[in-house]
Amino acid sequence: MTKEQLTGAELVIRGLEYLNVSTVFGVPGGAILPAYDPLYDSPIRHILARHEQGAGHMAEGYAQATGELGVVIATSGPGATNLITPLANALMDSTPLLAITGQVASTAIGNDAFQEAYTVGLSMAATKHNYLITDASEIPQVLKEAKFIATTGRPGPVLVDIPKDILNQVAAWVEPGDLDLPGYKPTTEPNPKMVHQASSLIKKSKKPILYVGGGIIHSKANNELFELATKFNIPVVTTLMGRGAFPDGHELCLEMPGMHGNYTATTSIQNADLLIAIGVRFDDRVTANPSFFAQNAKVIHADIDPAEIGKVRDAQVPIVGDAKSVIKGLIEALGDEKLDTKNWVSELKEMKTEFPLSYKQEDKGPLKVPYVLEELQKLTKEEAIVVAGVGQHQMWVSQHWNFTEPNTWLNSGGLGTMGYALPAAIGAKTAYPDKLVLALDGDGCFQMTCQELITASTENIPIKIVVFNNGNHGMVRQWQKIFYNSKFSASELTHDTPDYLKLAESMGAVGLRMMEKSDIEKVFNKMLEINDRPVLVDCVVDPDDMVFPMVPAGGSNDQIIMNEEDLKNL
Amino acid sequence: MSERILSVLVEDKPGVLARVSSTISRRGFNINSLSVGPTNIEGRSKMTIVTELDAVEQVKKQLNKLVNVIKIVELDPNMTIETEVLLLKVSINKDSQTSVIEKASLSNATSVDVGQDFAIFELTGSSKELDKFEALMKPFGIIEMVRGGRIALQSNL
Ligand SMILES: Cc1ncc(C[n+]2csc(CCOP(=O)(O)OP(=O)(O)O)c2C)c(N)n1
Ligand SMILES: [Mg+2]
Secondary structure (H helix, E strand, O other): OOOOEEEHHHHHHHHHHHOOOOEEEEOOOHHHHHHHHHHHOOOOEEEEOOOHHHHHHHHHHHHHHHOOOEEEEEOOOHHHHHOHHHHHHHHHOOOOEEEEEEEOOOOOOOOOOOOOOOHHHHHHHHOOEEEEOOOHHHHHHHHHHHHHHHHOOOOOEEEEEEEHHHHHOEEEOOOOOOOOOOOOOOOOOOOHHHHHHHHHHHHHOOOEEEEEOHHHHHOOOHHHHHHHHHHHOOOEEEOHHHOOOOOOOOOOEEEOOOOOOOHHHHHHHHHOOEEEEEOOOOOHHHHOOHHHOOOOOEEEEEEOOHHHOOOOOOOOEEEEOOHHHHHHHHHHHHOOOOOOOHHHHHHHHHHHHHOOOOOOOOOOOOEOHHHHHHHHHHHOOOOOEEEEOOOHHHHHHHHHOOOOOOOOEEOOOOOOOOOOHHHHHHHHHHHOOOOOEEEEEEHHHHHHHOOHHHHHHHOOOOOEEEEEEOOEOHHHHHHHHHHOOOOOOOOEOOOOOOOHHHHHHHOOOEEEEEOOHHHHHHHHHHHHHOOOOOEEEEEEEOOOOOOOOEOOOOOOOOOOEOOHHHHOOO | OOOEEEEEEEEOOOOHHHHHHHHHHHOOOOOOEEEEEEOOOOOEEEEEEEEOOOOHHHHHHHHHOOOOEEEEEEEOHHHEEEEEEEEEEEEOOOOOHHHHHHHHHHOOOEEEEEOOOEEEEEEEEOHHHHHHHHHHHHHHOEEEEEEOOOEEEEOOO
C-alpha cells in the first residue's frame, strides 16, 4: 500500500490532530496561508485573535487553566515578531506552548523577502527550543518532539517555523516514531539519598516553612502538598505563581510572601530555621536582597530544573525532580514522625491576627480595589478562574482573593506583561466554557490588548472583565510617589477616555459601571447574570490608593513598609 | 582567577553554535576561547569553551538545558592535553630573513608559504607557546595573524 501523500500544510493539521490538539489561536497571513486551508476542514477549533500577542496570551491562558499544551499560529515577519512577548512570558512562567509560524519560501530566506523575519533567531532566547523545518516529511515528527519538549520537564514554549514552499511540498504522512532527543532527558525521580537527607533536616526543624510555587501546579502536586503540610504541621507560603497550590483560609496557609506579600508570610521566611522550597526559584520579588533573605534558615531546594538550584541561594539539600515525586518521597521518608512545630504554628497564627492585610473603605468615599474584590468574591457562588493584569490590581487580587484550587489563578508573574489578562481569560474560557472566568484588569493593562474583546464577542466566549479604573498606571504612580517625589511623569491615564461602556458596546459586549459602594452588589449581580455575551465592568476606583505591605526592590524583608505612615520613616 | 575548560558534546544541528553562544552571552558570561568541530561520532560535534568564571556551574547548568547539548564535561587542567593552532604572516627583507626563519624553526613553527617580502608560519602548541612565538615575531612586523580556538582532551577519560 502506498502511503498517503499530503502537503506540508496538511501534515501540520494532521499532526496537531494526532497530538489531540482541539483548539488553536491565531491570525493568518501570506506565509502561513497554506496551513489555514486544511485547518478550515479540520475539527480543530480556530479562534481568530485580533493581534498575535493576543493569540499568544490566549494560548497561554488555555494552557495555564488546563495544564495542557496551548497552541498558537501566526504568519511570518510581523506575525512572528508580535508573538515574541507571549513566548517570553510563557518561558518565564513555564507555560507549555507550541507556536507555529509561517516563513517565507526556503529559497527566499536570507534575501530580506517581503515579511521575512529571522524568527528562529528572534525567538531563540524566548523559547525553550525552536525549529526551522527544511523538508515537509519532518513535520509530524517535529511536532511530536515539540509537544514533548513543551510539556515535559520544566514546561515552556517551543516554536516551529515552516517556510511556505515546505507547507506546499508533498510528503507521506508517517506516524511519528520514538523520540530521539539525546540531549533532553529531564530528571523527574529524585535521588532517594537527597530525599532522605531532606527528611532528616525536616525532622530536626522547629520552624520549617514550605515555600512553594508554580512547580506544584505544573506537576499537579497540590494533594501531596496538602498531605505533607497537614500531616506534619508545616506552614505554607504560596508565591504569586503558586497561589491556589495550597488552600487559602487553611490555618497553615500563610499566602503570598515578598514585595507585596503579607507581613506574616514574608516574616515567617525570615524567622524560619528551614525552608522547604519546592517548585520555586527564589525570585527577586520574593527574596528582595538575597543577602538578607532567610538568614537563619537552612534550605532544601527541590526543582525539576537543575539550573534553578543554587542560582540565587545555596541549598544544603539540592533535589532535582518533579515536585509530586519529591513530596511523595518526603512523606514516605518522614513516616510517622511527629514534628515539634506547635509553637511555631501558633506564633504565626498570632502574627496573622496582629498584622492583617488592611484597607479602609469609606461609605461615601471612592472605591478601594481590595473592598470591591472581597465583595465580588462573596457574590460569586462558584469557584472562578481569576485572571489579572500587571500592577496594583494584580497584587491586590493575589492578596485579597481566596484561592483554594490550583489552575484558578492566572497571571503574568515572571515577565509582568501588561495586556495579558483579557486574552488569557479568553483562552481559559475556551478551555472551560462552563466555568466562570473573571479578568480582573487594570485600565492601563486593558488598553494594551482591549481589541481582543471583539474576539470574545464574535467567537462567543462570554468572559467577564472588571477594569479597575484608577485613571492611572497605578503601580507606576505608586513608585513615583515613593521614590520620585510624587513627580508623576507619564503615569496618568484618564478615567473617562475611552468611555468603557461605549467601547464594550461597540465591541459586542455589555458595559456596566460602578462608582460607589452602593453600586457594587447590583452591578456585579447583573454581570454574573449575563452569560450570552462578554461583560465589562468599568469599576472607578481611588487613583491614590497604594499597595501595602511593601518591601522596596533590593531592600530587606526584615523591613516591611506596612502603610503610608511607614513611608515617612524611609 | 583560574581558567576552566568545558568540553561540550552537542548534536550537529543547525543553529547549535548560536544557541550555545547566545546562552553564554545572555547570562552575561565571558568566554576566552570557543572552538567547535566534528567528532568521531556521526552527528555529534564537540565544543571546547575556555572561561575564567566563578559562575561556571551556572553556565554548565544553563547549557545543559539546551535540547541539542548532550553532555558537558569540565576538564581537569592537570590531566588535560590542550592545544591551539596559529597562522602568522610576518614581513621579511634581506636583512631579517635569516633571523626570522631561524627563530621560527627554533620555535617549531612550520613555514607554509614564503613570498618576496613575507612569510607565513603555522604553529601548534599550548596557548603560552603561541603567545611566545607572537612576541618573538613582533619586532619583524606582523602583517596578519589568526589563532584557532583552543581544543582539549582529558588524558584519563
Ligand atoms: C508591557 C508592559 N509595559 C510596561 C510595564 C510597566 N508597568 C508595570 S505596572 C504598570 C501600570 C499598570 O497600570 P494598570 O493596568 O492601570 O494597573 P494599576 O497599577 O493601575 O492597577 C506599568 C506601566 C509593564 N509591566 N508591561
Ligand atoms: Mg490603573
